[in-house]
Amino acid sequence: MTSTAETLKPLLWEPKNLVRAIEAAGVTLWSWNVDTDALAMDDHAYDLWGIPRATDVSFEDLSAHIHPADRDRVRAAFNATRAIIGPYEIDFRIMIGDELKWISARGKGDDAGMVSRIMFGIFIDVTGRKQAEEGRELLAGEMSHRVQNLLAIASGLAAISSRLTSTTTEMAEELTLRLTALGRAHDLVRPVPGQTKAASALLGDLLTVLLAPYDDLGAFSGRIRVSVPRMSVGDSATTILALVIHELATNSLKYGALSVDDGTLDVSCSAQDEAVTIVWTESGGPRVEPPSGKGGYGSKLVERSVTGHLRGAIDYDWAESGLVVTLKVAPGRLAA
Template identity: 65%
Template sequence: MFKGAYPKDTDLPLSTPKAHEWQPEHLRLAVTAAGVALWAWNVDTDLFTMDGQGFELWGMPWRDTVTFEELSAHIHPADRDRVRSAFAATRAVLGRYETDFRIMFGDEVRWIAARGQGEDVGIVGRTMFGIFLDVTGRKRAEEGNELLAGEMSHRVKNLLTIAAGLTAITSRATASTQDMALELTERLTALGRAHDLVRPLPNGQGDATLLGDLLSVLLAPYDDMGAFKGRIRVAVERMGVGEAAATGLALTIHELATNSMKYGALSIGTGTLDVSSAAEENEVVLTWLERGGPIVEAPDKQEGFGSKLVRRSVAGQLGGSIDYDWSKEGLIVTLRMNRDRLAS
């Protein structure tokens, strides 16, 4: 029987209760409730003894003893040598020790924490004692946090690279710092709106956002600048757009909308814009149709930065092409995008 340490009766107020008397069954209930598996290791014979919870944790039928080699067969191959070395070194470890490793439980991988007391402290009959804990949940949470941190770092680096490139090119394509600041801010804002939508989608629809949602969000600011709301209509197929494609598509739509605001249908309050899509084999064909604006003509000067940016984005990130039809009724843009690229 384990008993708590009692202070002297003379030190106790009359109303102070005595400490709880711990019975062996109480300790067993506490150990079971905490998911703790007990083990004992004979340092001379190398035999392990575990309680029923220990054998259940390792996915083995209960027996009186088990050899270290038999246990090692269940340890993940990548951790096996490290665990052997760790257990061999426990007698030289000063104080408490803990080592985490993976075990194979059928097709399942579990993380186990082995804890004990080193430097022969507490050896009884040449046997060391310790516990095994199932720490799979904690390890998966840690791996998830590391994955999230790595993904965030990757995205931030990509955005900074894009921002640096846009800054450098925009500075060469504008006549004043005011123009540069305005154009750069607009392009970065378009990217920001696109990346706000990046999220997982169900049922294999893609890894970021829906194509219709992305286009609607990017074009929403221009819809409020006309004589009536609803002059911009988006009717495209339901499919997912990946993070990489969202960046290129956002820049492309921003440039087309900006040019339309300056020279095309969106420059007039009653002008309209229809964006629709069609599927052709492995491509998604997006049609940008402007109506009700001023008469447009094909530019006769050298292609500007915005047009170059669009062509590079469409070819490099979307694996497609872009064509312009400068009809008298209004500009028609045909944007062809590789379906696999669009979803990646």
């Protein structure tokens, strides 16, 4: 009795079925005369290279389409294929006008597949695979950069918290609050696989998330009010704003408007070509006075972060009715 496999197997080698399989796999065919350098390709290979069909081509003709950075490498690889034992594969870029494609050329070396001085192989369009690989590498590099930045920031916050507190319990609480603020901010701008633009968050969302823990009713409906235009904040600026907002909110909770039930906080923003101005206005709290001396480590961290990283300026108005803080940043720095 003949099995189904034995019946179907001969059909695999019928020319029309081989053509169907090749086309389904996106495989294009080529042959290369090692003496004359002449190339023959199927119609799909001509289309892949952006060359009119039925055109007489040589390897030199194809070289004109190979990306300049890959051209010498590909030429050397093709010349070396006859010395390679077994199958070989080489990936390279080609340019078709302004379009870049990745091609994988595959064949069999050691003259094993040569017939009458002609070698045979295939071209496959691997652009999608290469773009995915580049995306993964970019994401891995971005995550590594983020981790390094966060570790540096965490180290600095630990040093500051140790100076501001007198016990290990107080230090743990203070450091936890600062790191939690950073974590909430970075949740808004973490990279998404496949995204084409740099990670960013909306300023209103960022401020609301950072201030929500200081208001039982939430930043939009309670005594903390956020009113800002729609604008994006980049990854780097997000870290700095998280530190600034946490520092201001913590001080307000200890000494300012948020330390009493009737105190209110308004955060507003205006955007013009030369600067984005964020205004922090406290009211209804206890009478405030400017700090004596040069300020604490937290205040120094805020000032260094704003003037250094954001290339901006921060101003404090210690009005009797409540503290008013004005932060000015260039739009380009806010989006970075």
